[in-house]
Amino acid sequence: MIKVELAALAELNASAQAVMRQARAQVLAKMGTKMTVAEKTGRKDLVTNVDRSNEHFLVQQIRRLDPAAQILAEEGLGDEVKSMAGHVWIVDPIDGTMNFVHQRNHFAIMMAFYIDGEPTLGYIYDVMGDKLYAGGPAVGVTLNAEPLAAPLDVSLADGLFGASAPLLIHDRFNMQQVVSTSLGPRIVGSAGIQISQVLAGELVGYLSYLRPWDFAAGRVLGESLGLVISQVDGTPVNMLSSGAVLIATKSAQRAILAIVK
Amino acid sequence: MIKVELAALAELNASAQAVMRQARAQVLAKMGTKMTVAEKTGRKDLVTNVDRSNEHFLVQQIRRLDPAAQILAEEGLGDEVKSMAGHVWIVDPIDGTMNFVHQRNHFAIMMAFYIDGEPTLGYIYDVMGDKLYAGGPAVGVTLNAEPLAAPLDVSLADGLFGASAPLLIHDRFNMQQVVSTSLGPRIVGSAGIQISQVLAGELVGYLSYLRPWDFAAGRVLGESLGLVISQVDGTPVNMLSSGAVLIATKSAQRAILAIVK
Incomplete structure (x- = not known):
């Protein structure tokens, strides 16, 4: 090592x-x-x-x-x-x-x-x-x-949610219920920008199909600030493969994992 | 007068x-x-x-x-x-x-x-x-x-589209086809910000259910820059009532009005 x-x-x-x-x-x-x-x-x-x-x-x-x-x-x-x-x-x-x-x-x-x-x-x-x-x-x-101060552990119901357009439109992973439980979806079209908005406390979470370079930096920064990052089924992310990845506050992650299918 | x-x-x-x-x-x-x-x-x-x-x-x-x-x-x-x-x-x-x-x-x-x-x-x-x-x-x-220079008359297929979350999720006015014809949807959650992005040429259009104060300034600025604003069926907006309002480039408006139902 x-x-x-x-x-x-x-x-x-x-x-x-x-x-x-x-x-x-x-x-x-x-x-x-x-x-x-x-x-x-x-x-x-x-x-x-x-x-x-x-x-x-x-x-x-x-x-x-x-x-x-x-x-x-x-x-x-x-x-x-x-x-x-x-x-x-x-x-x-x-x-x-x-x-x-x-x-x-x-x-x-x-x-x-x-x-x-x-x-x-x-x-x-x-x-x-x-x-x-x-x-x-x-x-x-x-x-x-x-x-940078760590974002507050805001719940899904009390925050705005960073969505991916394809997942939202096709209701993948029960995304429409995730969004309606939150205060509303926001779609920017850049994982980097949306993850930075989670770091800044502007969003309680972000879920999208991502490749390693889309979430590698966000994982380091997010985990350092007390946020959690996982695959959409709650299992750990793999830095060498792509998948549906969720970065969120602890409280929002719990709520989202209970909703996703 | x-x-x-x-x-x-x-x-x-x-x-x-x-x-x-x-x-x-x-x-x-x-x-x-x-x-x-x-x-x-x-x-x-x-x-x-x-x-x-x-x-x-x-x-x-x-x-x-x-x-x-x-x-x-x-x-x-x-x-x-x-x-x-x-x-x-x-x-x-x-x-x-x-x-x-x-x-x-x-x-x-x-x-x-x-x-x-x-x-x-x-x-x-x-x-x-x-x-x-x-x-x-x-x-x-x-x-x-x-x-501020007028935005180019970019077509729907060549631009990003400012969507409203409820209209997109519930596919009102055939919004999902509007979005899939475009290069993708963006959702910010403020009519003022999204209309300013149409003025700046960052979006080719924006469609949402709006109240007069949501689009009154955007109409003045947009029309001054060669953009068009109308109700979703193509009829003129009414400054004293609410409705689904579209602000877009001329070319994107044509394409959108042909798609909306």
């Missing part, structure tokens, strides 16, 4: 935040130029030259900070990661590419660091809102370098 | 923007103190002391600027307006009160001015985003005092 001392971790955390700020500046600069947009699996699944160039930058910077680590990155410029043993970084260069292309707003850059499968550091950058959520269980969680 | 000359209108526009900025500052200050929250028609329909105090302030300021006008205001502190003849102001002191209370984000202050039923001036203030959309057909539309 490769351990990292707290001082080294705090230094890594500072360096990683600097990388995130540099990544944001580069993405903003590229938004002023002509972007190339391509479809991945269909017209609702996009990738741009900025996703690729930003992933290239992040992978390069992680190699510099942590040369022996493995890197799992959305656009495939990292490694083929088959195990969470040792140091693993998980990267989403642009989360919410649809919003990035069609709204030029409401998208995030995300990065997470796990040691032997343990959530260690996480970063969610709401680019246009200029809000960087950063940290982990050992170093604490900050929003733009200021300590 | 009470006419207003362009110079007088420009002056009124400047004064109204100053009122909006003052209202925002007061609302922000009150968010730092303990708020009183009450239910209106149920647990999902809230009003706070800040809705009331801000409406009181706005009504007072409008009386100062335009003493002979009638004022239609959400919380009932204005007049009982029965006709759109003459000068009519329409006020929503906090649009998205649920978000205001439970997110402390994603809510708007709105105000609109009609002369003999003609859209003349409109204001949508995204309070936490600090974005003031202001103006009208004669004076032009600004975002934070800078001219």
Whole structure:
């Protein structure tokens, strides 16, 4: 097992935040130029030259900070990661590419660091809102370098719920009852933004079909703040596979797990 | 008919923007103190002391600027307006009160001015985003005092769609097909914020059951920017009654009206 001392971790955390700020500046600069947009699996699944160039930058910077680590990155410029043993970084260069292309707003850059499968550091950058959520269980969680208070343990009935459009429309997992038990659904179209809203206490939970890079950073930050993350059936998430993932307050998770089918 | 000359209108526009900025500052200050929250028609329909105090302030300021006008205001502190003849102001002191209370984000202050039923001036203030959309057909539309370019006439299939949760879940007006024709739905829970996203080109349209104060400012600003607003069956909106209201690009409106049932 490769351990990292707290001082080294705090230094890594500072360096990683600097990388995130540099990544944001580069993405903003590229938004002023002509972007190339391509479809991945269909017209609702996009990738741009900025996703690729930003992933290239992040992978390069992680190699510099942590040369022996493995890197799992959305656009495939990292490694083929088959195990969470040792140091693993998980990267989403642009989360919410649809919003990035069609709204030029409401998208995030995300990065997470796990040691032997343990959530260690996480970063969610709401680019246009200029809000960087950063940290982990050992170093604490900050929003733009200021300590972030843990959200209150609000119940499902007393909060707004972050929904995914397909799950809501097709009533997967009894989602419509989850939503009607809550004060109402909110749909932003970026896991990073919606998870950051759970961190900020704006939503009591968020449920969506997610891939590892969609929830890796949110898991680190959420667990550090007393939130819970699980698969929709309550079992632990697997950092190397996709599925319906729930991040919520403890109280909202209990209520949601009792409703989902 | 009470006419207003362009110079007088420009002056009124400047004064109204100053009122909006003052209202925002007061609302922000009150968010730092303990708020009183009450239910209106149920647990999902809230009003706070800040809705009331801000409406009181706005009504007072409008009386100062335009003493002979009638004022239609959400919380009932204005007049009982029965006709759109003459000068009519329409006020929503906090649009998205649920978000205001439970997110402390994603809510708007709105105000609109009609002369003999003609859209003349409109204001949508995204309070936490600090974005003031202001103006009208004669004076032009600004975002934070800078001219705002009209959004492109993007088609439904090429854009994101602002949905209302009840209409989407219950598939009213064939809303699920509208959404699946678009690139996806977005739900924010504030008509003011979602209409401002249509103005900004982030959404190609927004359909929801709305009351006059929910769409009065959006109509002025939207029509000034070449957007179209109508009832869901394509007939003109009535400024003194509620209904399912659509604001969209011309092209998206055509596609949506062909889908709705």
